[in-house]
Amino acid sequence: TEPFQNMGAQLLREAATKTNDNAGDGTTTAIVLAQSMIQKGFKFINSGAQSVLVKKGILKASQKVIEQILEKSKPISTQEEIANIATLSSGSKEIGEIIVSAINKVTKKGIISIGESKGLETELEVVEGMQYDKGYLSSIFVNKLTNMSVEFERTLILVTDHKINNINEINHLLEEVKAKSQPLLIIANSFDNDVINILALNKFHGILNIAATEAPGFGDNQKELLKDIAILTKANFISKDLDMQLQNIKIEDLGQFKKVII
Structure with a gap:
């Protein structure tokens, strides 16, 4: 029964991930609702209902x-x-006032996140950054199970418009990153499935603290967005147009950012 249990767990994980991507909250509610729908769905199917009709009903x-x-x-x-x-x-007037202040500072289009304070005070900190609509490419990269997200600090960032077809193209770089003991985020045009699987295995076994996302946008728009990310993170944009090869990337080409949330 283990493969089927794993399949059920993956369904719930996917429901939580999609909820977090769309709403940024409500992952627990999504899991409770999904579990109930799955259980009731199987109950009707086992009683003779057609699975297609059950799906349509849901x-x-x-x-x-x-x-x-x-x-x-x-x-x-x-x-x-x-x-x-x-x-x-929040159950706190003080936190309520801080949230209002945060919205006023970053506007409704800004991103507000909550982190654990290193002191005893509740503080508001405004930092420059950017957001784009691409998530992690494997749930194995998740390190914050409470909201199914990836959160890194002091993150090294590779920015490229190449498709990474083979892990050997970046193996030398991964070895250098491993020696620095810092998390790595790879932003690329796309990835071969085998590359993502190998990166996920490295994360799972604790060899590398790593995550990968596809680049936002398409065509020329994608290149401009990648240039913006490179400028913001002080990375060298590894561009096909400049005939820059993945095999020649050095750790000095990587950018760095204070905090990354995926």
């Missing part, structure tokens, strides 16, 4: 639930409304 019901939630939801806009919800959710 999708139809979920659409109805979404419509009801949207109908009953109330958009908020004023600082007072934001403060009330933040205070109620």
Whole structure:
């Protein structure tokens, strides 16, 4: 039964990951709902229901639930409304006020994340950064199970528009990174599946603290976004247009960033 148990665990993990990607919260709720739907689904199938019809029923019901939630939801806009919800959710007026201050500083388009303080005070810190809509390419890279995310500090970053077809293209670099004992994020145009599997195995066995994501955008837009990431992280952009080869990358070509969240 172990392969089937693993399949079920992967389904729940995928539900949590997608929820976190779309909403940034609610992973526990997603797992509870998914588990209930799976159990009830099997109950009906074992009673003679057709699996295709069960699936259609779940999708139809979920659409109805979404419509009801949207109908009953109330958009908020004023600082007072934001403060009330933040205070109620956190159970602290102080934290509620800090959240309002954070939203005012970074605007609604900014990213607000919560981290563990190294002191006794609750503080607000604003740092420059960027966000793009690409996630990790293997759930093995996850190191924060509470929200199914990858979080690195003092991260080395490889930025390239190459497709990484073979692990041998970057093996020499991985050895250098291993010696530095810092996490590595690889941002590339795309990856061969075997490359991702090998990187994931290295992470799983504790050989490398690593993650990989595909580059955002397409074509010329992708190149411009990668240039922006390279500038922000002080990396050398390993570009096909400049005939730069992956085999020739040195550790000095890598950028570095204070904190990375995927």
